[in-house]
Amino acid sequence: MSKKLTSVWLALTVVLVLVLAACGNKENNNASGSPAALESPTASAAASAEPEANAAIESLKGKKIALVMRFNTGTFSAQYVDGVKKQVAKYGGTVTVLASDNDLGKLAANLDSAVTQKFDGILIDHGDAAALTNGVNNAIAAGIPIVAFDSGLNAFEGVTNLAQNDQQLAEFTLEKLAEEAGGKGNIVKIWVAGFPPMESRQVSYKAFLEKYPDIKEIAAFGDASNPQLDTQNKLEAILKQNPNKGDITAVWASWDEFAKGAANAIKQAGRDEIKLYGIDLSDEDLKMIQDPTSPWVASAAVDPTSIGTVQVRYLYQKLNGDTTDPVVQLEPVFVHRDALPKDKVITTAELSQYVEGWGNSELGNTEYLKELEVSVGAK
Template sequence: MKKWAVSILTFTLVGGLLAGCGGAKTEPAGGSAPAASNGTAASGGSGASASLSGKKIALVTQLNIGTFSAQYIDGVKEQTEKLGGKVTVFNSENDLAKMSSNLDAAINQKFDGILIDHGTAEALEAGVKKALEKKIPVVAFDATLQVPGVTNLEQGDQKMAEQTLEQLAKDAGGKGNIVKIWVAGFAPMERRQLAYKAFQDKYKDIKEVAAFGAATNNTALDTQAQMEAILKKYPNKGDITAVWAAWDEFAKGASRAIQQAGRTEIKVYGIDMSDEELQLIQDPNSPWVASAAVDPKDIGRIQVRYLYQKLHGDTTPDTVVLEPVFVSREALPKDKAVSTDQLSQYVKGWGGSQQGYTDWLKELENSAKK
């Protein structure tokens, strides 16, 4: 996603993003660790401890809003600190020109490695090439960069969309009227839209009666206001069966509008999830009943692991696909609230991913503790 202060029009002017990296080498979730590219990289933990201690890592983000972004950054910091490094976050406040400048600043300040969170190829490609020329490794999350040498992480966006849309269709009995909340101009959104189009072709009796979406500084609040207007346009029970929201900030806003309007017959299906969203899904009075997501902390942790592999000289894949899980209210306990840290007790596959770990990384963690 994981994961926006300008309008769809602005993103169109900046340039739409391509949906995925064709022809790239891909490592699926749960794949084995890459082989070392040379004898030094294969030397093991003691050498890594000496050469990789105290690394300065830059995290250049497009925008930090919501608890998903906060937990993603927590994962980045946690894993880096476990490896004896330190993270500096450059928040670009959804200004792509500022993001480009932040990337240049990270290069000029001679950070040892750079992590990128979202952004466009148009804004970032020149800076990324400059970083690589200066031997600064780069690992990106949902940035659609197709620069040789950069490893790109993505969440399995089409699968997340398929999981939530299939559940929507099942719950609706294969027919009904739905609202889609989605925004163009972001790589994960474009991939999720591919699944949505396939869903429309498959379920002809499920009709889209409204579609909207804008990424702003107050996405959830703005979505709530837009959803309130749609509810007034379709005031009768049965006018709207469900809402499909392609981002957790969208789902939050729509859920609040529906709940406040007392339209409890409308169900919300979302994508992405953090502690705040999990609380809404557990609330029996909330219309948000299910979401598909990757643990945002895991995204940050895995991204750092691949960056350190690059720092170590290992060969890394061009694309790493993270495996999402489907979380429904039915799978959660009804007698107590749980956090994302506890979710693995109830939802198989959530959190604690070992993806990107190598034996020498674990040894480096142990050395950093001492």
């Protein structure tokens, strides 16, 4: 054999030995059974992410939330506040309600107080942009998240604004009024300026009058300070000025507190030919609509308890560091007496059995918020 051939065989032998040695090492490593050696990158990432997720959920517990309200009047507001409190409690937090008695100065002071007291998060109900500008800016500068309901704070970056589809609320009730009145007649409007949802409802009302030229507005009024009693007194006077059947076909009330006062006035005057259409719905309102002797026949609304629940969810998303939509719109439903049972009185908790789309919204809910509820409930 030549020297050249011998060299080639020696080289091949060396390569074979090295390959066999490498295989042996690989088998030994695999046989060691070390968890670190067996664990895949995906499994490792999942294992490290779990403690982080648990820590994030724990960090959301024990939050102090301020609810700054322009007014806290009537059963709609009561059910809304109940929705807020129950949802915050499910997340292991507490709520302090700061009501302002429809006083814009007090409203601004309450927001300032919430910032000064360093609440973890702030909810605003029926705020006013002009009155709250400084307070909102101070909250943003302090890193306190804000979610507002029906407050018109859209110009503030970082604030999430919940709003009912107020134009649709008005359209639902006004279209039913026109249908049941046969497209003609005299109506009374109860409405008040200065509130973002009211201004939106007025847009639909103007369009309604243009659409139905044979429907005439013969009177309009409204005062938010003492809405139920004030409405009753003023409508009683209007009824006396229009004493004959046919003088007034219907009354449109842009808020359920107005509707309750109007219903009392019409019923006490014995004017059962006049129908009443309202906006918003609470247990008290629903009971009145179900009463066959009541003039109040229909209303359009979003479940007030659900509003509070959804608002809290978005605040906790912010507390978790999520980026939330600047505007979240809540879609209303229309409730007419004809859709309700005749043999029993129901509450808004049972209304979903008769009116599709009512209550139990999943809007704003996330998997980690569901886990937070479970975690808090387990203790």
